[in-house]
Amino acid sequence: MTIKVYNTLGRCKQELVPLRPGRIRMYVCGPTVYDSCHIGHARSVVVFDVIYRYLKARGYDVYYVRNFTDVDDKIINRANELGISCEALAGQYIDEFHVDMKAINMRPPDMEPLATGHISQIIEIVGLLIEKGYAYEAQGDVFFSVQKWPEYGKLSGRRLEDMEAGARVEVDHRKHSPFDFVLWKASKPGEPAWESPWGKGRPGWHIECSAMSAQYLGETFDIHGGGKDLIFPHHENEIAQSEAAFGKTSASYWIHNGFININQEKMSKSLGNFLMIKDIVKKWHPEALRLFIVSSHYRSPLDYTRQAMAEASASLDKIYGLLERVAHVFDHWPPETEDSGDHEKSDSGTDLWQRFCDAMDDDFNTARAMGLLFEAVRSLNRQIDEQGAGSACLSPGGRARIADMLRIGDVLGLMEDSPARYFQMRKQAVLDSQEIDPEWIEEKIRQRKDARKAKDFALADQIRDELQALHITLEDRPEGTIWKHGDGKT
RNA sequence: GGCGGCAUAGCCAAGUGGUAAGGCAGAGGCCUGCAAAGCCUUUAUUCCCCGGUUCGAAUCCGGGUGCCGCCUCCA
Numbered sequence: 001m002t003i004k005v006y007n008t009l010g011r012c013k014q015e016l017v018p019l020r021p022g023r024i025r026m027y028v029c030g031p032t033v034y035d036s037c038h039i040g041h042a043r044s045v046v047v048f049d050v051i052y053r054y055l056k057a058r059g060y061d062v063y064y065v066r067n068f069t070d071v072d073d074k075i076i077n078r079a080n081e082l083g084i085s086c087e088a089l090a091g092q093y094i095d096e097f098h099v100d101m102k103a104i105n106m107r108p109p110d111m112e113p114l115a116t117g118h119i120s121q122i123i124e125i126v127g128l129l130i131e132k133g134y135a136y137e138a139q140g141d142v143f144f145s146v147q148k149w150p151e152y153g154k155l156s157g158r159r160l161e162d163m164e165a166g167a168r169v170e171v172d173h174r175k176h177s178p179f180d181f182v183l184w185k186a187s188k189p190g191e192p193a194w195e196s197p198w199g200k201g202r203p204g205w206h207i208e209c210s211a212m213s214a215q216y217l218g219e220t221f222d223i224h225g226g227g228k229d230l231i232f233p234h235h236e237n238e239i240a241q242s243e244a245a246f247g248k249t250s251a252s253y254w255i256h257n258g259f260i261n262i263n264q265e266k267m268s269k270s271l272g273n274f275l276m277i278k279d280i281v282k283k284w285h286p287e288a289l290r291l292f293i294v295s296s297h298y299r300s301p302l303d304y305t306r307q308a309m310a311e312a313s314a315s316l317d318k319i320y321g322l323l324e325r326v327a328h329v330f331d332h333w334p335p336e337t338e339d340s341g342d343h344e345k346s347d348s349g350t351d352l353w354q355r356f357c358d359a360m361d362d363d364f365n366t367a368r369a370m371g372l373l374f375e376a377v378r379s380l381n382r383q384i385d386e387q388g389a390g391s392a393c394l395s396p397g398g399r400a401r402i403a404d405m406l407r408i409g410d411v412l413g414l415m416e417d418s419p420a421r422y423f424q425m426r427k428q429a430v431l432d433s434q435e436i437d438p439e440w441i442e443e444k445i446r447q448r449k450d451a452r453k454a455k456d457f458a459l460a461d462q463i464r465d466e467l468q469a470l471h472i473t474l475e476d477r478p479e480g481t482i483w484k485h486g487d488g489k490t
Numbered sequence: 491g492g493c494g495g496c497a498u499a500g501c502c503a504a505g506u507g508g509u510a511a512g513g514c515a516g517a518g519g520c521c522u523g524c525a526a527a528g529c530c531u532u533u534a535u536u537c538c539c540c541g542g543u544u545c546g547a548a549u550c551c552g553g554g555u556g557c558c559g560c561c562u563c564c565a
Contacts, residue, residue, distance in 0.1 A: 031565075044565040074563065156560080162492040163561065227565030257565070295513080296503060301496075301558070311502065311514050318513085321527070368504050371512035378529080385529055457523055464525075475526050
């Protein structure tokens with residue numbers, strides 16, 4: 001079984017062949033830390049988190065690096081506006097980023113380097129590029145000369161001539177070509193600055209990634225990822241400078257995730273429709289956000305709407321509803337499911353994990369994987385129905401299927417809560433949003449129970465309707481009545 | 491102007507040559523005092539349009555239409 005990935009470099013699916021068997025080195029462009037993380041960051045970060053988890057689940061030794069860009073124009077501008085130092089601003093948003101990542105169940109990368117921690121490596125690469133004739137200095141700035149690099153444009157599929165024909169191009173007469181980009185920037189007074197052979201300055205945007213990826217993963221590594229928008233110019237420039245400096249291939253596979261729109265509009269400052277991760281997780285379970293993201297293919301555009309999130313949330317309820325039944329059957333969570341180990345087909349034939357791998361091997365097709373997951377949910381619900389409540393065990397096939405489901409959850413970052421905790425959280429959200437005392441609900445349930453006992457169904461139904469209007473749904477179970485969050489329909 | 495992508499049921503979304511996954515919503519049924527949850531059945535003779543290739547196309551080719559992204563900071 002081989003994994004196929006869509007490589008932006010070449011624009012086709014290719015077999016994933018690691019540079020060294022069994023080992024994968026991947027680098028993903030992290031955020032520029034000058035503001036809070038929005039849902040677009042969430043998608044990128046979730047997509048690569050799932051890829052990371054999957055490769056590990058498939059037995060690869062993975063080393064995953066995601067950087068922070070902690071020096072650039074936006075940070076400087078913002079810090080000046082706020083009257084604080086760049087370090088303080090960056091530090092604040094790095095901390096916030098970590099809080100957000102934890103909230104959405106991200107596995108931390110193996111390394112999270114800072115651009116400012118790698119100035120000497122950056123200076124070294126810039127020097128190398130000048131030495132080799134790919135870069136030139138002009139009044140303290142150092143530019144990369146795109147005309148000296150014949151392969152410039154190979155990632156984004158652009159040709160210099162085409163771009164020059166139509167693009168709006170800044171006029172900087174020191175540049176040999178309008179598309180030359182800055183490797184090292186002379187600092188203005190008050191800006192962060194480091195000593196360099198070209199005077200006091202700071203790194204350009206792209207060079208940091210060349211320096212950090214080379215340092216932690218080697219000059220050639222396996223996977224380089226990021227958002228689609230980074231293809232040009234960021235990754236195009238990065239690939240040019242890295243390959244020119246080191247004289248070898250940079251990354252084998254370039255993976256780019258698609259964008260998220262909000263109600264079919266691009267997120268933008270002017271529309272004021274930026275959705276921050278910290279706000280989303282206040283309203284929804286973090287796994288609902290993850291499920292929303294993995295429900296479509298990572299390269300497709302994704303439209304965020306309230307309804308789409310509500311559907312993702314309902315889907316998650318369905319999954320946890322099954323887990324709750326499983327917990328009840330086993331009287332235990334997590335259930336004691338003897339892991340089927342090599343996951344060969346058991347008697348009743350669970351090849352769920354294998355089919356999941358088939359989907360994921362095809363360019364990380366998580367949408368197809370979700371279909372499999374829901375089929376498994378249905379089949380397990382059916383099995384539990386057929387056995388009847390109180391039955392203490394599930395067939396070996398059922399147990400293996402549950403084990404597979406949880407294993408899939410480990411990859412997608414779903415089903416990581418216990419069902420009890422999950423529904424408790426959902427209930428708590430109802431209580432908090434309406435300032436309801438749970439004891440009051442219990443009292444209502446007792447009143448309804450008495451009414452039902454007395455066959456006063458009119459009263460019983462009236463109580464239930466009253467609760468339903470408050471988004472509280474009752475379920476009469478053999479062992480008694482429980483309540484769950486509901487949609488408020490009466 | 492250049493480069494690239496997308497168009498599948500009411501909505502979301504898989505499916506790259508062999509006869510349309512899955513979720514939500516809807517309808518009917520089982521269960522229930524009635525519900526809820528769960529299960530079962532059902533909902534696209536058809537995949538934007540027009541041609542072509544093929545025994546066979548949502549899938550390949552040509553043309554058209556409509557959306558969208560990038561080319562400037564952006565995940």
